[in-house]
Amino acid sequence: MSAIDENHLHADPGIDGHHPHHGLSAPPTHGSAASPLQRERARTIFQKGARGRRAFVCPTRDVPAVDAEELLPARFRRGAPARLPEVSEPEIVRHYVGISKRNFDLDSGFYPLGSCTMKHNPRLHERVAALPGHARLHPLQDDEHAQGALELMFNLQQALAEVAGLEHVSLQPSAGSHGELAGVLLTRAYHEDRGETRRKVLTPDTAHGTNPATVTMAGLQVVKLATNADGGIDLDDLRAKADDDVACLMLTNPNTLGLFDPNITEIARIVHGVGATLYYDGANLNAVMGLSRPGDMGFDIVHFNLHKSFTQPHGGGGPGSGPIAVSDRVAPYLPVPVVVREDGSSADAPTFALDYERPKSIGRLRGFHGNYGCFVRSYAYIRSLGADGLKDASEVAVLNANYLLARLRAHPLPGGGTVADYLPLAYGQLCMHEFVLSGGPMKRELKIKTLDLAKRLLDYGFHPPTVYFPLLVEEALMVEPTETETIQTLDAFADAIAAILAEAAEDPEIALSAPYTTPVRRLDEVAAAKRPVIRETLVEATG
């Protein structure tokens, strides 16, 4: 018995999946509700194939035979092989093509997932990222043989610096939250270098979960800031809490309510007044590119989510990339390496190098130089759009959000009233690139919750908005359409929301039991967490 067999994590709960001969039960005739995808039972790749089957053909051993023990003594060798799948190439292809069809994706429909900026991913980016000169470049290739990559990274650093209004960039962090970690560590380094040990980081109660989580990981303490009636930072609360034990204020602007904080200059003044740094969570940068710059607002540190504002495809949950830009005073602490234009290289034919000589640097946050494959895509994006295009993108993102908000607000319902009566805007009148509705009235009057609305939207063919975030809005529904959607799509989405509310007025059960048409219906998450089954049970095939 191997180590794996001694635990409970992979006991099959007896649901299904025990090697049915094939995936389909008898298909429906008239009047059955199960769609073809619903009839297919989920079977993992480990439940397919047969002993000895394979796709890989190993190159022949072209070197002289050597005694196995000399190559690798038996005590270092595995007892039994890893029980990987045993499948042919056609089986792999069919398996993954098949399960891919059980995903909804951005290329198939509207994906207004608030805070995630699900904008179209141009396929040009995949094409250029796949060029062997980028995709098959080893990270330890000498600088002189990687000049194209270094130039690309340098140019991207410059472009991000310009968009942020902060001059110094590190491309290293792997995602937004990794950028946050870098940012808080930079803040610590900054204060420590000045002989100060500040312990507190202010985060508004609208903050994304990664902000407080990051603060803890970086060894500091979270102090929450209240939100005022307009959805911005409560200045009094800020003044009360801003003391010289505060290392940093982390802010998203526009914030997670989709609102630009009009007091940003005053906020910066207060924070800088106590000697703390101001951190910009760049997840919402898509609202202000070329229109307003964090650096100009007084921020010291900014992270970008290249997978949001700069259209890296989201990959089902990554990869992403979270570069940071910082002000002069924080620059000395930036992680290594940074790409620099080499001194003495000519303006016409500049050369670039990875610079590790930064004595005050906080060090590395990961291996190598960051997610270069993402840099290629986002750089292609920036070159495609250019200065004006980036500004246009933000303008249309904001226009689309406000249009959708207005359409929903005005959308009449058959029983009288409009969508806004059940799903009012939580704060403010206009919004930036996204807005947050409250499902409170809907819950009280129509007896369906935001979750039910979201599940019913699945039947209408839409990815639901973000739900239950930010936390301070009751039954929150956070809608971010992005600039790459058409007015037809926005209208159709508004119609769907209105239709669901109308259905609920008739019969709340419709939404409460939704969805109906998805490959699986509502899943038992409680059972999943209670007795976790997080890997497949492997039954040794006989023979």
Next chain:
Amino acid sequence: MSAIDENHLHADPGIDGHHPHHGLSAPPTHGSAASPLQRERARTIFQKGARGRRAFVCPTRDVPAVDAEELLPARFRRGAPARLPEVSEPEIVRHYVGISKRNFDLDSGFYPLGSCTMKHNPRLHERVAALPGHARLHPLQDDEHAQGALELMFNLQQALAEVAGLEHVSLQPSAGSHGELAGVLLTRAYHEDRGETRRKVLTPDTAHGTNPATVTMAGLQVVKLATNADGGIDLDDLRAKADDDVACLMLTNPNTLGLFDPNITEIARIVHGVGATLYYDGANLNAVMGLSRPGDMGFDIVHFNLHKSFTQPHGGGGPGSGPIAVSDRVAPYLPVPVVVREDGSSADAPTFALDYERPKSIGRLRGFHGNYGCFVRSYAYIRSLGADGLKDASEVAVLNANYLLARLRAHPLPGGGTVADYLPLAYGQLCMHEFVLSGGPMKRELKIKTLDLAKRLLDYGFHPPTVYFPLLVEEALMVEPTETETIQTLDAFADAIAAILAEAAEDPEIALSAPYTTPVRRLDEVAAAKRPVIRETLVEATG
């Protein structure tokens, strides 16, 4: 009014598609039978977008302005622009990704379409075909700068010659039927060069439709040959019809019944005896690669379907490629160009050239040198499998077909009997790479036709076999599993056939009204042909 508006071909029959606001009607709740794909109304790309929308950004005009009339006088210019779609890139992507989901494909399931050899398409082939050195090579590049391509073509010619057992190859024909046309024209040229004008071409009644159609296009007359009780050529009929007005006998071997003609040597003797040529329709070559060669059987001309035996993906109906191999006596007439190894080039570093100097050639059959992109894929396939692999492929193809045949034969049905009672093998006992069942007994006893069986198979998630071909078998069902399917898949397919027969025994209506779960159900083909609507009606959008 443009020329287009004056006809009836694009009058919308008023079915649907008139710009519904969005594709979905209210989705089902419990108990509705429509799957998500069924609820989507088909809307063409011309019904999407909006005036002025676009994906393409035109490069800026970087040359001096010139008077439009000087560039192109008005009388040569279009009256009105072609009303192409006006859509953004995200709309194009969503549109085509969306409709792609309305296709069944080989990567999604079993596709035993007889005569079509739907074997797995390795993705390596797409990778190598996309290499810029292949994909972006201009066909008029000088030979010396296209040595890689010419070597590849030369090697492919050699490999095909070896598989066929005939030494001379032209890669030019674009598909099987194009190869047939080349073959019949070669036959004509051969006879004409000897001063003979023979008018008749013998084709068995099992022949694929392209054979007789080709004969007519090539200016000759079809004379049908009868099939004997064993499914082979009726030798008496052949002897009776073989006279000196016969130019050629076109044969598929194994034939479209999946049977290898045991009299092939005698057939060749008779045909050659009257001075005619013997043509091999290579669509069924997948049965005999490395096992038996057309050249050795006495054939003079062979066409290959690279998209069948050599796994070019079928693309929804092409591209294909139909090279031909011929014997010495036919070689002088081969189409130009042919790739040759240059005289005097060294064995170590041979050089290759396109040879046009073939005075007796029938000429060209198309532009340039054939479907090179297909050559790359099939060459990669041949190199991957090698001599043994090709033979293995044929062996397993034949094994799989016989196994499936046996499984079906023995598969018991709930009401007694086996599948074979309703779907007997039309001819013979064993088969080669495919077999033909007759649905006659099924039709008489269970009241469902082969068409109904096929439609019900769709609900079971399988692509049906070829139906109603070959014509001489009543209610024919022609099954070709190929070598790339697993035994699990074959078993599941046999189970599905048995299940459908069992269903029909209970209630024939189930199959008669099938399918139920497909994006659309049975379509009105008669109406489509009666009043053809073969293009979208374009309603000028206002504004």
Next chain:
Amino acid sequence: MLDAIGVGSVQEIFDRQIPEDVRLGRGLRLPAGQTEQDVFAHLSQLAARNTSVEDELSFLGAGMYDHYVPAIVDMLTERSEFLTPYTPYQPEISQGGLQVMFEYQTAISELTGLPASNASTYEGPSAVGAAAYMAKLHNGRSRIVVSAGLHPHTLQTLRTLAHGYGMEVAEVPLVSGSAGGVTDLDAWARAIDGETSAAIFAQPNFYGVVEDAAALSAAAKSPGDGDGPVGAAAPVVIAQADPIALGILASPGECGVDVAVGEGQPLGNRLDFGGPSFGFFAAREQYLRRMPGRIAGETVDVDGRRGFVLTLQTREQHIRREKATSNICTAQALNALAGVVYLSWLGREGIVELGELLLARTHYARERLAALDGVHKLHEQPVVREFALRLDADVAEVRRRCAASGVNPGVDVHALSGREADRGVLLVAITERRSREDIDRLVDTLAAAVAASDQQPAGEAVAA
């Protein structure tokens, strides 16, 4: 598995079916199988020995053009759902492919100004052959009159096929001299008689020159100086057109053409050393039931849903066999998909803008090149994106010199056509990928190459 079949070995299955004397008693003489990485390496090495349009500044055209293929074309054609099915014989599970055909037919119909498009034929020249065959089916006559402005491959293909069809081909010359380059209208009218089945010209023609399509159609259909045909006796007028040029040129439909065919490669297809691409084929309504190839048509399903099917199949070989209107079966569906995706990408305004850009850049290139010493315009007529020059030097030598500088200045027309009159002629193609800067580089390179070659008597080869 063997047990189920009732045989002792796989060999037995073959032994029982294939007579021993036609069994191959040895292994195939082919290299042994290779691993995926080795095949990839081998094919990469072969690719590296080709000079693609990425490896030099190329002005090659003459039928296939280096237009930019947008990334979405690859993405969509590589989707399993489009890449791996076959012809949509089962329409219920093939609506994707059928709708693509229907959309493609609409786009081609719009481009050509003709109502009836099929879903694709093999490629350009064979599409011309297919059109001639349709003419024969239509009017039963056997004379094909062709303009000498057709691509040499088209002329050669047509001759090969016409022999099979039992038709003969009569060639009408172009007007000669620099003011010429278009089909000789008088000769054209004279050549067309009551026995003429089809009259075929190219637009723009092989030398890049814009033909007066309306005049050629009219002349073919109305009494000429000689014994030209009238009305029902008129031949089928066929134009082989460049689909990119059709974005700005009067459409064949507008010009009175009956059938428009052409090479689809410029529409989003790779160069692929000449194939696969697709041939488009569009005609007036009266030819519909004699057209070759697949045609998708609109209909409804039993529940009233809009859907598409292969229609008018009684034309086709699998139904009509020796009476079919064509033998075509597997065509070029995936390439046609690339075509309609590309046309959607260009869009209604984009195709015009692209055409205008090509006009302007081509004009610029032609004027600048023709201003060089020893370089002359072959003709003065308007061109769209390709033009012919006559060099005072040996074209092969000039091209070699240019190649040494990384420039491929275009096609050596004589080498392609074999016609004496084409000696010294260079055909230069301009796409949107060739910027003014690129053109200027061509000008400089060609100037130097011609000057260097002038030193030597034309026609004498230079050791490479």
Next chain:
Amino acid sequence: MLDAIGVGSVQEIFDRQIPEDVRLGRGLRLPAGQTEQDVFAHLSQLAARNTSVEDELSFLGAGMYDHYVPAIVDMLTERSEFLTPYTPYQPEISQGGLQVMFEYQTAISELTGLPASNASTYEGPSAVGAAAYMAKLHNGRSRIVVSAGLHPHTLQTLRTLAHGYGMEVAEVPLVSGSAGGVTDLDAWARAIDGETSAAIFAQPNFYGVVEDAAALSAAAKSPGDGDGPVGAAAPVVIAQADPIALGILASPGECGVDVAVGEGQPLGNRLDFGGPSFGFFAAREQYLRRMPGRIAGETVDVDGRRGFVLTLQTREQHIRREKATSNICTAQALNALAGVVYLSWLGREGIVELGELLLARTHYARERLAALDGVHKLHEQPVVREFALRLDADVAEVRRRCAASGVNPGVDVHALSGREADRGVLLVAITERRSREDIDRLVDTLAAAVAASDQQPAGEAVAA
């Protein structure tokens, strides 16, 4: 649209929300937008200025390896359905992604011999950091003992992060001399005390050498010579493992390791100049509720269908905020997909065969190279697919000479680690892409380069 919103212009929407003093009153100082073809050309030019593993014979490794990535990986990761969705927050429409995670977790669990795998972390070194943080959450202690055999990037990353975590890092040296190269077991046992939160080593270590993982685990968990910990007081034993080597090496689970993490790039991921790839993270069951990152779990839907969800989310930042076990949110799902597709492609037998091939070729290369004049094995211990040599010449110079012959002989260890002891050390990686022929070419090239460099005093640069 503006009417619906009730504003006169888009500008007004911004004017009403963004105070004037923080509006950017000018355009961004960035290049103007470009067409698709121009961006493609620009990015192609940049790519052309990189020397990829296709452009030279490369023996670079040290954390990322040029294994062959089968074509199906690209095909599947490029499918819209996998490429473009985000984290599966709505499981009903994300079963594809969730099942991939579940399968991936199973494969990693098999490879590591540990039951609980998450669905991916960023990459190798940060995964080690994440494991150390988990150890801190687990036992509340703050001392991390590390083997000097960890990759320098891992050591550097760990130091950066440990500062944030409030932990300190103590390094245990490797045994020195050619018979060494493995973690000094005595020093390791001595370094680990009751305050030790985590004990971390690499398998194989940075120099390619196979560590005695079982001994290191045992030593960490049982009383050593000094004041080693026992039982509950034992630290969390963490191994940073190479996933390809795990195909043949005793699994961390078998060896008593608690947490196995590592760089996933060798499993079907591109080199991509260092990222994105993925970090794997697997642990014993008792750590499950303190693990970082997404975890997919199996469950049923309301109709009883098998399905998958993100589970144990109460660990995560979006639920637990400052009390979360990690701040990770967006991870590396697509890269993990590539990983599990690759592992399925290799398969149960294939991964062993591959490992054996690497063992054999690496042994061959090491012996042949070490037989050269001026080239020595750094250690004698077994290695799997990478090994270190000491050169009697300047490594930088030798590498330059080799590069001139199109060979990249491996990593200059001193340049990477900055450690004095690494001067003169070359780290050579062998993958299945490097045939015997390739290795022989390396041998010849390195021999010549070392010989040429011997002539000159080591350390003196050669003009390129």
